[in-house]
Structure formats: structure tokens, C-alpha cells
Amino acid sequence: MSKIIPSAAKLLATNTIPKSAVPIVSTSTAKYSTKKEATFEIKPYKLHKLEKGPATSVILTAEDAINIYEKLAMLRRIETSAGNLYKEKIIRGFCHLYSGQEAIAVGMRTAMRDVDSVITAYRCHGWTHLMGVDLVGVLAELTGRKSGCSRGKGGSMHLYGRNFYGGNGIVGAQVPLGAGIAFAHKYNDDGGVNFALYGDGAANQGQLFEAYNMAKLWNLPCVFVCENNGYGMGTSIERSSASTDYYSRGDFIPGIWVDGMDVLATREATQFAIDYCTSGKGPLLLEMETYRYSGHSMSDPGTSYRTRDEVQEVRQTRDPITSFKEKIITYELATPDQLKEIDTRVRKEVDEATKIAKSDSEIGPEELAADIYYNNLEPEIRGVSPDSPLQHIEVSARN
């Protein structure tokens, strides 16, 4: 996508600008910037069993800059809203926030094609939206209401969408599924690549290594993405992992360390991974180093195993949104006014969706026994009092 869009944008630019009435002013005080693109340097990648990595010098168009910024802002806002809903006890159960890690999902999604698929763990709210589920679908699932993308039956960890194989609740359990999905891409010859995401904590689960082996053995188009945010629940990577070079832990699978706080780096690395996998070379491992601002989940204040100063320092010096914002303003790909407009719009959209997610109703109790089996051989669910039988019912269309 990033390969096509910049050139297309250039074409469009030369054709449309003279005809349009937009004045060509490229000073930073203008409401809309007219700089078309800029080149940025990316923090060097670290490579494992690879001769050559992704490009370290990348071009960003103004159009992409705006799109990326909007997505980053949207993901942050979704999580702010989710955090508030949890504190108001409207979201019950478990809730894991992505704030701080946005550059990974947004960068990856920007590079991904329509045919590619994703599976991740429970930090999945933003991913779900990026994969095409609307805000109400995400937020109403968090609040357990019927407009949620899983009809409120999954909750915060179990969001699904097209080509998005879910939020998954068990640490590391989604990764072998990723290998299976990749096999399907290969078998169906649809040209797609699967991205299987997991954290640094899950990186120590045995089933990951089983998945690595299968993926390489059968050369599957699978990109294993380790989102290393420094802590597996309350344990830092140094205290949990014999090797913290997660990009090299696929052993025979080539790997790349990527600055996960730089959306351009994650985008470029993803583009590289797609090219790599679609050329039939088999799986690739990306480690994206990042940071989460909140605790592991809402029940973890996130301060018993790290200092407030540490969190504050990352916020001030490495925040993926602030740093991207500074970049695109400095290089005049966007103006502060333009970004403020986006912020306002994003806030409004999320607020409106939040309102619906709060007021929407829950599905009826008859759905407790819905969609347990494809074909229910027993009409009634067992274990229900004789005077209030519940039927096995089908709500979602069978495929």
C-alpha cells in the first residue's frame, strides 16, 4: 500500500493542484499544509539471520501522515474511554489497555493489504477497530451489550472482525492459531499473510516454539510479532526471559528488531515482512519494542513493579503519538490546526459511540444457550430448572 499510495499521491498532486482553488501556501502558519511528502530516518533495525532488513529511510506523504495520525489518536481515545467505562463499573471483568503501543497496530495496519489477517491476545480493542469494526461494535462489546461485535458475549478480550481472528484470553494460545491461519492462506493461495501477535510475557510459553517449528517446517506466510512492552503482567523482561532478544528467539526463523514507538518503522517493517512472506520464504519474526502506560489490566495499578517516573519519562520522551505529531508538524506535512481538528473529531466520534455503548441493551437470557454447537442434537440445555427450560438456539448464521 505504501508503495502505491505515494506515487499515486504524487500523480494526483501534479494533476489536481493547479486546477483546484486551494492556494499553494506552504508556511507552517497556514490552516492546511501543502507539503506533499517528507523523508524520515528510522532507528536502525537489528537483524537475525537476515542479510538485509527494511529500509531505514522512508517517505511519508501528507495524506498518509494525516491518516496515520487520525488512527493513532483514535486508538488512544478508545482506550481512554474504555478506562473510564471500567472505572464507572460499566465495563465489568477484564480490560487491558493498549495506550502507549498504538504505533504498532497503526503502522502494521497501514502497510497491510485487504487479504492479510491478524490474530492477537487480549490487548485488542484498537486492533479490532483498525480491522474494520466500527466504534460502537468495539465499545458495546466492552460493555457487554448487544451491538457489540460478539453480541456482548465475549467482552473486552474477545473481539472479532473480518480477517481478524480475535482477541484471545489465554496468554500465548493465539500464536499456534496464527500458524494455522497462515497455512490456510497458503493452501487457498490467496496471497495473504497472517500476523500473529503476542507479548514478551507470552514469548516464554511453550506453544510458541511449537508454532515456530511448524511455520518454518512448512514455510508458512506467518509473521510472528512480539510486542515487547517490557513487562509480562508484573514481571520485567529481564526477570522473565533468559534472552530478551525476542527477535532472535525463533532460532531458525529470521527476525527483525523494530522501534515499536515509531509508526513509520512498524509500517516499513510490516511492508518488508509482507514482501518476504509472499515471496515464499516462510515465516518471519518481528520484535516491536514498545511500552504500556497502564497496568497489565485495569486491576493492576502498574506501579508495584516499576516507578511512576519510568512511565512518565516514556510518556514525555518516547510517546508514539506525540513524537509522530512533532515530526509531521516540523516537516510541514500537517499543521497544528489540522491535527487539532482531527483530535476534536475523534473525541466526538468516540464520545458518541460510548454513549451508545452505555445505553444499548444486553441480549436476552435466552441467548445464554445460543451458538454453543453448530447443530444442537439436544433441544434443551442441560442444567436448567424444569419450569424454566432454555432452548439451544442459533442466533448467528451458520456458515
Added chain:
Amino acid sequence: MSSLVVKRSVLLAKLIKHVNSEAKRLSSHFVYFPDNGKPVEGETTKMNMMQAINNAMDLTLRSDPTAVVFGEDVAFGGVFRCALGLQEKYGKDRVFNTPLCEQGIAGFGIGLATAGATAIAEIQFADYIFPAFDQLVNEAAKARYRSGGQFPCGALTVRTPCGAVGHGGLYHSQSPEAFFAHVPGLKVVVPRGPTAAKGLLLSCIREKDPCIFLEPKILYRSATEDVPVEDYTLPLGKAQVLREGDAATLVAWGTQVHVLLEVAQKAHDELGVSCEVIDLQSILPWDEETVCNSVKKTGRCLIAHEAPLTSGFGAEVAATVQEECFLHLEAPIGRVTGWDAPFPHVFEPFYLPTVSRCYDELRRLLQY
């Protein structure tokens, strides 16, 4: 100074009361019935179940130099804080964090226990125990048998929080006791409150066979009792009769015991009948004698558990009771359980075998 201490303890009491009332609000499906009887004489102190479990591990680490405690995030106490303060007290080589790898934790614990250490492993939620299922079922349970008694791993205890908590959803609410009850070689225990938890956990730790100790997580903070300060154990494989009666026998374990105690009270108040309430405590082995003797007396039996109906442990109890007490039964054995559905996120109140569901079933048994 002393007034300051008093002030603090008043504040603390207020806080505990607040936490308790909050917990009750969240877990409206039961009222906690504290234990009045004490297993041993002597000094007691107020503890919730989390503190009682902490106290049992503290006593073990103090008296048994080979004892170690490990699991995900236990260094700062674990997510439910049961190991709180133990690392400061006993050092990083005895109380430590593991990576997030349940199969590894179980296997590591088996090796450690086989080599002679007292291994106390924590699996953060019972729902996460399934990656460790192979290690526990195929390795731990069979170690003694397959080595002709030479290499047992009896010093292994796996603690894990289970059961409904009010809003846990699919992966933080399950009660997997029946899976493990199917495995000869393991012992499976579920306490109903602080006093029982301390005595049973100490028994499990000292037991010469591997034990799975399932802790109903809702009780960690909502269940408070005067718990004996000193070291004591409660026998494994023994049920406890908590309330005597002649109209029906109500059998449960863990949180569900409190639901049935409330049902028995309600039956007493509204129907004028007295029910016998039995806390099984040990799932494997379970106390057939106590249950069957009771059913022979009452002629009616109701079993309740949070786990789904089909192949729930209630099925085993019911099968044995009908075999042993067939001629004494006045009604078919009743089971009130979670339903044969995944543990639902938004339907938790409907899913649970609540007081009203159990009471309805009891009335059915009485009118049969």
C-alpha cells in the same frame, strides 16, 4: 502513640468493612457464613481467606527450609496478594516469579518436589491451568505409580484461584475440579473459608501426594473469620457437616456451601424443615461415608456446584449415593449447577446455582 494505633486500626476496620460490603454487592449470589467452631484451641486473629492462605505459606516457609513458593507475579504477592510479604521475609531464592508458562511451572514443580523440596506453585487463575494439564495428569499423578514408589512428587501443591467472582467471564470464572477428580494419583481440595483454607492448605503441603488446591477467589476478601494463629491441619478426604437436619442432605464445596447454608436457613424459616448441609472440602478423595450416612438419614439429596452439569463432580456424588442409599431415597437426587454453556460474560447471575434455584430444587425434592 497508642491512640494513633487505635485510629489506624479503626480506619483499617472501616476499610475492610467497605471492601467487604463492596465484595458482597458484586457477589450478590451468596451470603458468607463464617465458621464458628475452631479446629484448635488457643489464640485467634481476624483473617480473610487471602490472609489465612498467606499465613499457611508463611508457617510452611518458616518451619520447612526446603519449601519454596513460585508462580506468575508471586514476588509481590500474586494478583490476589496471597503471597504478600513472603519474598521480603524469606528471600528471592525461596519466593520467586516465574515466566508466564503454566506447563513449565507445573513441570518445574514436579521436578523440584521429586528432588525433595516442598514445592508450592501458584497458577494465576484455575482457567490457566489447562496448559499444565498434561504435566499434572500424566506426570504428577502417575509419578509414584509408574516408578514403583521410588520417585513420587508428593511434595507438590498447586494453588489456584477458581470460581465465579461476579464479572470474570470466560477465562476467569471456571471451576475445573471435575477434570482433576478423574485422575487417580492427585488430591483435589476446595476450601469454603479462611479457617478451612489454612488447615487444608497446610495438609496439602504436607501430604505425600500431589495436591490441587482450588481457592474460590470471591472468598479471598469477602470471607473473614477468627482463625487460629498456630499451625494446624485439617484431614484430607473428610467432609464436614455444618448444619444438622433430617429433611434433606445438601452437598457442596467452596463458595456454594454458603449458598446451601442460606437455602437451609430459608427452608427452616419458610417450610419449617431442617436440612443437613455438608461441605465436601475434599473432592478427591471424597468422603462417601459422611454423605451416604446423612442421605440414609434424610432420604433426600441435593448437590450444587458452579461448574457445568454434565460430568460435573455432582454426577459422581449422585451415582454413589444412589448406589449406596437406593432403598433410603424418597426422591431422585437433585443437582443444581452451572449450565452446559461456556461461563458467560454477561449472564453470570443467570448461570450460577443461586439460592433461589437451589431452593426451588429443594422444594421439588421435598414434595416429590
